[in-house]
Amino acid sequence: MTYKGKAFKFGDNIDTDAIIPARYLNTSNYTELAAHCMEDADSEFIKKVSKGDIIVGGENFGCGSSREHAPIAIKHAGVSCVIATSFARIFFRNSINMGLPLFESREASKAIESGDEVEVNPDTGEIKNISKNESYKAKPLPEFIQGIIDAGGLLAWAKKEGK
Amino acid sequence: MGATISEKILAEHSGKDNLSPGEIILADVDFAFGNDITAPIAIEEFRKAGFKEVFDREKVTVIPDHFTPNKDIKSAGQCKFMREFAQEQKLENYFEVGRVGIEHVLLPEQGLVRPGMVVVGADSHTCTYGALGAFATGVGSTDLAAAMALGKLWFKVPESQKFSFEGKLQEHVSGKDLILYTIGEIGVSGSLYKAMEFTGPTISELSMDSRFSMSNMAIEAGGKAGLIEPDSKTEAFVKQATDKLFKIFKSDSDAEYCESFDYDASKIEPQVSFPHLPENTKPVSEVGYVPIDQSVIGSCTNGRMEDLKEAASIMKGKQVASGVRCIILPGTQKIHKECMNSGIAQIFVEAGAVFSTPTCGPCLGGHMGVLAEGEKAISTTNRNFVGRMGSPKSEVYLSNPAVAAASAIAGKIVHPEEVVE
């Protein structure tokens, strides 16, 4: 399986308040959260994004609060994966735990521009930029973390552990 | 090779003799909690996965502090859902509105988090308890669900960075300024994935309240934890809170740090962090003319007794500038009471400020002081991201309580000296 879609490029330090502003956190309804995805970074984002599209960030993507509403909003807005130079650690954990794939690649984060058609192979970590006819490499995930993903997320994994 | 305090605590909690950075471990969790934003999702996930009971009724809690007293029907629903879970699970340490406080002020005050513990909270400022020499870190709701069920969670052992401070602090400078200064130096991703350790003679001199402010903002540098080695002050603080046992860990002198920083604390002025990132710091003398519409004093960073005393000493007998709203939020009910009994609440109210019950409120643009388009606030909170306190077109400047109080009086950002003569 690969993730394929149009890239939406953002800068460094995209914080969780930009991804899902706190004023919408009085709900945990996934559809309602998704409707405000990236609102304070690009208020038009939710109108432009289609299923499978890919968010590309710079350094420290997802910094700020621990709100799981951030990866939830991104995932339920239809985004297939996020590529960035680096991720804030709580955002990283949350995304893995809930099955939003993340890829760290400085090269890809630099080269990809908004609107580029991008395809990611999670097994090899290869990121193809179809529009530019380029290809970049993402860091593979540690084995333990891959195990959580393979189990179907943290809770499915915990269920097995608890036994 | 010696070990750092983080490595020692995590080793003890994962049954290992020693650990090196990068290793992934499964560690026992001594305390796990969430709030009215993050706990509802964790509870849903906990149930969806088929778990019936939390691993320990004393070691798990949920805290209604963000949108409380309930700001609207939806948030009331979130709190109700959480409260019913607390009742169903018979959680021993559930605090209701009227007894509750902001989680990171409340849990140390109640002695529920102590030195040597591994603490996870579904809130990024869980790193606050590093000030007690605990390994405490923020996680998400799914992590919390797993921790509530198993009493265990996976961690990657972080590399540690050492921040040493030497020198006597100037007047009106507190732990908040040391951490804002540090973030200004290393940037908001300067400690990404790392454990920050604050040490040196200046830190030994700091009060516990000031130490909490420092560890609280480790996350604003991207840090996983912000630790301070326990000393006699830490022990005294914990002993007056609880008679429960605790264990003290200290870093070895030959422990390995990936980076070390040495700061001359005597040169650090009160700091102001400009919109829209905590790293945009300037000494207050270089701020220039910034008129303000609102001043907020409180939060898990600066809602403790020392903070409110400092603010009161500046506001005593003075008036909040016309056109400025000054909103003061004590961290817990206990602090609220102490302000009432000591006359501090009176000083605030006489000065024309709002003195609220404990809540996160405006810190996250929730309620009790949301900003309109084009407005500017000075705030003792910890984040000044776009839209953090309300409109995406508003601005938040971060400072310590003395600067925020003085600015409320002056109607613009000023050094406290300009108000107290």
Ligand code: SF4
């Ligand atoms: S006071 Fe602010 S930063 Fe602290 S827990 Fe509440 S919302 Fe979060």
